Amino acid sequence: MKEYIQNIKIQKLGHFSNDLISTDILRLDLLHPVVSGNKWFKLQYYLQEVLDTGKTTVASFGGAYSNHIVAMAFAAKEMGLQSIGVIRGEAASTLSPTLLQAKEYGMELRFVDRERYRNKEKMMQEWNNPELFWIKEGGYGPIGAKGAADILTILDTSRYTHIICAVGTGTMMAGLIKTAGSRQTVVGISVLKNHVALENEIRWLLGPAEKQRSFSLLHNYHFGGYAKHPPGLIAFMRDTWLTEKVPTDIVYTSKLLFSVKDLIEKNYFPPGSKLLLVHSGGLQGNKSLEPDRLPF
Numbered sequence: 001m002k003e004y005i006q007n008i009k010i011q012k013l014g015h016f017s018n019d020l021i022s023t024d025i026l027r028l029d030l031l032h033p034v035v036s037g038n039k040w041f042k043l044q045y046y047l048q049e050v051l052d053t054g055k056t057t058v059a060s061f062g063g064a065y066s067n068h069i070v071a072m073a074f075a076a077k078e079m080g081l082q083s084i085g086v087i088r089g090e091a092a093s094t095l096s097p098t099l100l101q102a103k104e105y106g107m108e109l110r111f112v113d114r115e116r117y118r119n120k121e122k123m124m125q126e127w128n129n130p131e132l133f134w135i136k137e138g139g140y141g142p143i144g145a146k147g148a149a150d151i152l153t154i155l156d157t158s159r160y161t162h163i164i165c166a167v168g169t170g171t172m173m174a175g176l177i178k179t180a181g182s183r184q185t186v187v188g189i190s191v192l193k194n195h196v197a198l199e200n201e202i203r204w205l206l207g208p209a210e211k212q213r214s215f216s217l218l219h220n221y222h223f224g225g226y227a228k229h230p231p232g233l234i235a236f237m238r239d240t241w242l243t244e245k246v247p248t249d250i251v252y253t254s255k256l257l258f259s260v261k262d263l264i265e266k267n268y269f270p271p272g273s274k275l276l277l278v279h280s281g282g283l284q285g286n287k288s289l290e291p292d293r294l295p296f
């Protein structure tokens with residue numbers, strides 16, 4: 001994967017900057033057209049551990065449009081491992097583009113109904129075998145956070161005052177908190193509605209010294225809930241593409257960019273702030289939309 005890392009760039013967001021605030025974006029989405037930047041970072045040390053323990057197969061969970069599932073299929077293939085994706089819901093007569101791609105990367109797909117999907121511990125026991133290494137849904141866990149901690153080290157990010165990212169499980173954000181400097185603030189935009197346990201879930205991923213670091217979580221930019229994408233959000237995504245040439249996804253990065261624009265307008269950031277947004281990828285998820293909704 002090392003060769004893909006060279007694709008990552010920092011880009012200025014002209015329409016998100018003014019006399020007082022400058023805003024750049026770290027384009028992890030450029031890593032690979034299908035594999036979400038942040039998912040690959042989170043997976044890297046899990047897969048290393050699979051190799052180190054001599055197991056042959058990784059398994060994890062996700063929905064039909066999961067960035068995590070397709071990234072795991074790809075990364076496993078690159079490292080010579082087998083992969084199994086446990087997919088929520090019955091197999092549709094036609095697979096989603098995400099699952100087709102995962103299958104093409106060699107992943108075995110196992111569909112389970114929603115009821116069964118809820119009890120992951122039980123599935124892990126039933127399917128347990130010594131060759132299998134289970135990764136939590138979304139790559140949540142300290143090993144995932146360790147991988148995400150590398151995100152801020154690829155390019156020089158020390159000049160920024162704020163690092164801002166979209167948050168699902170909080171694993172990526174925990175990684176950013178680990179590497180951010182003491183004068184940098186990490187701000188997370190939660191894409192889930194009422195995810196009140198998030199702060200503790202993030203703290204649990206931090207080491208003893210890191211637990212003291214302050215970070216901010218904002219819970220009011222979910223647009224109705226996970227993966228909800230009202231027309232106003234789609235219009236914003238079109239605008240952002242036209243003005244900045246930055247493609248965004250409906251689940252994570254559109255809500256991140258929207259929130260930052262709104263926060264700048266509301267003077268949330270002190271004058272002189274230098275913001276760095278993390279574009280975490282996820283663009284393949286837009287394939288769940290009808291074609292032609294987006295100009296990119």
Ligand SMILES: *Cc1c(COP(=O)(O)O)cnc(C)c1O
Binds near residue numbers: 167249253
């Ligand atoms: C999974 C994902 C996130 C959220 O990452 P967490 O570590 O689960 O918080 C953000 N952006 C994109 C594009 C993702 O695919």
